[in-house]
Amino acid sequence: MASLHCNSSVNSDANDEIKEKTASEMIETVAEPRGRVEVQESAWDSAKNSPKVILYSIGACASSMLWGFDIGVNSISTSLPGFKMVFGYEYQNELLISASWNALWTAMTSLGMLIGSIICGWISDRGGRRLGFAIGSAVSLLGVGLEYAANEPGLLLAGKIVNGFALGFFLTLSSIYASEIAPTPLRPALTAAVNLFINAGQLIAIGIGNSRFTIMSPASYKVLFAAQWSFPCFIALVSIFMPESPWYLCRKGCVEQAKKSLERLHLKTTDTSLILEDIQATIADEQAIANAQQNASFMDCFRGTNWRRTRIACGMFAVQQFTGIAFYSQALYFLGISGLPVALTFQLALGGFGVAMLGNIVSWFIMNYVGRRLLLLTGIILNALCLMSVGVAGCFTSMAALYYIGYVMNFAQLFYAPTVGAVSWTISAEVSSIKIRARTQSLAIVTNAFVSWVMNFIAPYLINTDQANLGGKAAFVWMALSFFSLIWAWFEVPEFKDRTYSELDDLFTRKTPTRGFRKQVTGTRLDS
Template sequence: MEWFGRKRTFAACVILTAGLVFIQFFARSLNVLLAGELLAGLVLGQFVVIAPAYASEVCPTAVRGHLTAYVNLCFVMGQLLGNGVTAGTQTLNTHWAYSIPFALQWFWCAIIIPGMFFVPESPWWLVRKGRMEDAEASLRRLASSKVNVAASLAFIVETDRLELELEAGSTYMDCFRKVNLRRTEISIGVYCAQVLSGIYLINYGTYFFQQAGLPTDQAFNMAVAVGFVGTVISWGLMVRVGRRTLFNWGLAMLTFLQLLIGVLDCIRDRPSGAIWAESVLMLVWNFFYDISIGPICFVLLAECSATRVRSKSIAIATAAQKFGAACVPRTIQPADRWTVMTVAIPYLENPTQANIQGKLGFFFGGLAALCLVWSYFRVPETMGRTYEELDLLFDNNVPARKFKGYQLEGAISSANNEEEGLTKSA
C-alpha cells in the first residue's frame, strides 16, 4: 500500500481475487481446492488491512468511526449471504454445489473493478509521497465546493510534518519504536480481544440449538441477524458514549455471559431448559459482541495508529489476531467432530474424551476478564480527536483514562473548522 497507494493495491487485490476464483470454480479435487483457498486467503487478508486504513483517511472525524466500523458489518453481511447461497446449493450432488458459491464472487468483482476508476486516492498517502497537487485534487473530489480544501490540505501536511518531527517513521520496525510501540500494542490488543473473548465459541451455539430441535441453518441465521442489528446500533452508541466506554462495557458483558454459560453447563444431566438457556445466552453474547468490541475494534485500529505507519500497524495487528485465532478452537462440535486449529487447549485434543461443551465459557470468560483489565488501563478515548491531536496525546504519554478530557496546546486551530466543513459535506 505504501508503494502503490491504497487505490491501486485494492484494485490489484480485486483483480487477483477474480483470477483465483477460477481455481476454486474449476477445482475437481481437494488438493486443487485447497490450493485455491490458500492463494485466495493471501489476497483476502489484504482487504482487512486496506479497508479500515483507507476509510479512516478519506472521511471527516465526525463519521470516521461509522465508516471504519462498517468493516464489521461487511463481515456479518458476508456471512449471511454466504449461508444463503450455500443453503440453496447444498442439495446438489454435483460439483455445482460448491462451484456456484465460488462463481458468485465474480459478481462482486464485476461491480468493484469498474468502480475503482471513480475512487479517489487517499490524500494522506499522496501527501507522504510529495504529490501535493494530486492530494488537493483528491480532497476536492471528497468534499463539496463549500469546504476550504487548502485548509484541509494544510492540516494533512502539518500532521505529517508533526509525525516526522516526533520520529514516527514509516517502516515495520518503526511500529515498535518509541511512542509507536504503545500505539501498536493497543492495535494488537483490541484486535486480539475479539478472539480471546470467545468469538469462535459462538459456533458452538448452533450445536446447542440443534440439540434443542432447531435446525443448524436457522440457528446460524439468527446469530448473523442479531450481529447485523448489533453493529448498526453500535454506530449510534459510539458517538454518544465513546469508543473506550463502549469497548470496556462490551468486554464486561461478554465476560459475564461467558461465565454464565459455563455455570449453566455444569447443571447435572443438562435438561432441555439449560440447553435452550445456553443457546439464547450465546445469541445475547453475539449481540453484545457486535454492538461493542466487534465494530469498535476496527475504529480503534485506524485511530490509534500513526498515519505514517497505519497500514503496517493494522497488518501487524491482523497477523497477531490470526495467530491468536490459530491457538483456540475454530469449530467446536460434539466430541467426535470438533477440531482444534493448532496446539492450544491441549486437553481438547482427545476427540473421544474432551467433550467439555459450554464449560469453555469459563476459559474464555477468564480471558475476556484479562482483556477487560488491560483495556481499562491501555485503551484511550479517541472520539472527536483529529490525527494531529492523537499524535500529541500519545507523544505526551497521556494515560488512557485521561485522553477524553485532556486539553492540548499547539494543535492546529483550523483543524476543527476543516473537519466541520468536511462533515457538512458528507
C-alpha cells in the same frame, strides 16, 4: 494505479527548520491544536456535507464482506450433508468432519491473511491504496477459482490460503482508507462499517446455505464458493473509480494530486484547501518529530511512543478473538452434532447475524456519545457473562440447556456487535500515526489472522465428539480470555472520542496516561 513519482518533500521549509530544533521543541510545536472546527461540527452535519466521502468509504469497507462470507462458508459447509459426504467420515452412525480437517479448513484463510496483510502494508505505502485493492481483487478471483474447482482437500485448502491472501489486503486497506478520507465526526461510523459488512457477508452466506441443505451432491456447497466471485469483481470496479487517499498523496509529496483527490471527495462548497493544509501540517509535524528523535526505518512501529500505539492496534483484534467469536462461529456445526434441529440452527444463525448488523449500526450513533473505551469495556464484560452462562449450561445434558446454548451462541452478537466488534476496528484505525499507518494496520491484521488461526484451530478440538467433547463447557476457555482482555483494555486502551489525528499525536508524544486522554487538553504539558 501505478506507483507515484512525486517530490517526496512534504513541506521542505518546515523540514529545513526542524533541523535546528530539539525533539522537545518539536513536541511543543505539535501541541498546537489543529482541526477543531471540524470536530465541533456534528456527525449529522458532517454527513450532509460529505456524501461522496460516505459513498467511497462504504465502497472500501464493503471489501470486508468477503471475509464475512468466507466465515459463513466455513460454518455452513461443515453442516451440509453434501460437503460431509465428500470431505467427512462416519463416526457412531453420524457424518462428522474430523477436528484436524475442521481446524485446517477454518485456519487456512487466517494463514493467507497473515501473509497478505504484511505484503499489503509494503505495496500500499509505495503504490497507493487503490493499487492494493486492485491486486487483492485479482488474487481473490484466483483463490475462489481454486476453491470451486477443488474435489480433494489439498486443492481446497490451497484456494482458502490464496483467497485469505486477498483478504489480508482488503481488511488492511478498508479501515485505512475510510479513516483517511473521513472527517473526524464520521470516523467512528465509517471505520466501524467494516464490522457491519463482515456481518452482512455472514448473513448472505447463511441465507444461501439454508437453501442447499437438502442437496446431497457437491452442488450444495460449490454454489457458495461461486458466489464469492461477486465480491472481488465489485471491489475491482470500485478501485477504478475511487479517489486515491489524500493522506497517501501528501506523504508522497503529490500535493496537486492530493488537492484533486479532495475535490473529488467533497462538495464544491467545501473549502478543500483548509483540509489539505491540515493534512500537510499533521504529516510535517510527525515527520519533524521522527527526524528530531531518530532516523526513520521500518521498525518505527516498535519504537518510542509508536510501540504503545502498535500494541493497542494489534491488541484490539486479539480482544475480538478472546471474547469468543471463534466459539460463536462454530455454532452451526456444534449445535448440529449436539442434536438441535437443523432447520432451527439455520434460523438462529440468520437471526443472530441480523441482530449483529443492527447492533453495528447502533454503534455508529452511540460511539460518538459514549466513546470507544466505555463501549469496549462494557462489551468485554457482557460477553464474558454470556460465555459463563453457556459454560454453566454445558454442564447439563437436558434439551432445555441445549436450546439455551443455541440461542445464546447466536444472539450473543446483540452484545458483541455494537461493542467489541465495532469498536475494535475504529480504535485500530485511529490509533496509529499517519506516517506508518499502513504498516501498523498491517501488523494489526497479522495479529487478527494469527490469533484467529489459533482460536479457530483449537475450537473444533474442544467441541468435536471424537476429541475433547467439551460441548458448551468449552465457553469457559473464552470466558477466562475475556477477563484477561478486560484487564489489558483497562490499563492500555485510552479514549479517542472527538480527537483529531494531530491531537492524538500530541497525547501519545506526551505519554499521556490511559485514563487521562479524555480530560487532557492538548497544548499543555503534563505535570507528570
